[in-house]
Amino acid sequence: MAYIHIENAGKTFLQNGQEFTALSDVNLDIERGEFICLLGPSGCGKSTLLNAIAGFDPVNKGSVSIDGNEVKNPSITNVTIFQNYGLLPWRTVLKNVELGLESKKVPKSERAEVAKKYLEMVKLSEFENSFPHQLSGGMQQRVAIARALAVEPEIIFMDEPFGALDAITRMKLQDDILDICKEEKKTIIFVTHDIEEAVYLADRIVVMTPNPGKVKGVITVPLHHFRDRTSGDFLLVRDKIFDLLNMKTEEYIEYTI
Structure with missing residues (x-):
């Protein structure tokens, strides 16, 4: 069985006394160490699926399992990065990075050393004593x-983490994430509605469509880790995604380009 196994997963909510289907019959396997982008327009269930896999709001039809265990609650072995950064304004950059280490009961003598290692990885060592309000949006997201x-963590969930950033900062952080992905070999599930961002980052792109949210197809990206946004191969993958999004068929499609 795959590391993350999603089988006939569905999610319904009550809305104004009526049942609303956010996800329907989602089937997907994700291997350890993969970078997966969940791509689609607003309302297609990308974040709902991410939250179900992360355990924040589990599915109520079908199942989601990680490493053979059904997901019913969030796990301390996984983390989620949101668009709004979630930094504590009264703590320095270093102390913000130490926050998760405190919850894991890492000894105080070790916390600063570990935090400094990862601040160096995201190129923010010189800002360890700064406060969040003194940093740009891109720098806060790096923290x-x-x-x-x-x-x-075993898995990093990212819900449109760069959505509020300007284009140049966004591209720089995309490069940083790829550096980290190569070095740390983490499993990453990344929600985006930006087609070029998905092509630039992902090993595979899961294309979703709304009403209800379904997986319309999966595209395997056959490009090297660091990609040229202007290359013919990059544009070919991008165009295949446009085609898939515009197809009227209900048939599931899987591409290896």
Whole structure:
């Protein structure tokens, strides 16, 4: 069985007294160490699926399992990075990165050393004594990434983490994530509605469609880890995603380009 196994997963909510189907019959396998992008328009269930895999809001139809165990609650072995950074304004950058280590009961004498290691990885060593309000949005998100990495998670869930950033900062952080992915070999599940971001980052792209949220297809990206956004191969993958999103068929499609 795959590391993450999703079988006939569905999620329904009550809305104004009526049942609303956010996800329907989702089937997906994710291997350890893969970088998966969940891609689709607003309302297609990307974040709902991410939250189900992370255990924040489990599915109520079908099943989701990680390493053979059904997901019913969040796990301390996994972390989630959101768009809003989630930093504590009264703590320095270093102390923010130490936060997860405190919850894991890492001895105080070791916490700073570990936190500094990951601040160096995200190129923020010189800002360890700064406070969040003194940093740009991109720098704050790097702190959030360092905090997530410091606890050595098995899986990193990322819900549109760069959505609020300008284009240049966004591209720089995409490169940083790829550096970290190569070095740390983490399993990453990344929600985005940006097609080029998905092509730039992912090993595989899971294309979702709304009403209800379903997996329309999965595209394996046959590009090297560091990608040229202007290359013919990059544009070919991007165009295949456009085609898949615009197809009227209900048939599941899997591409290896």
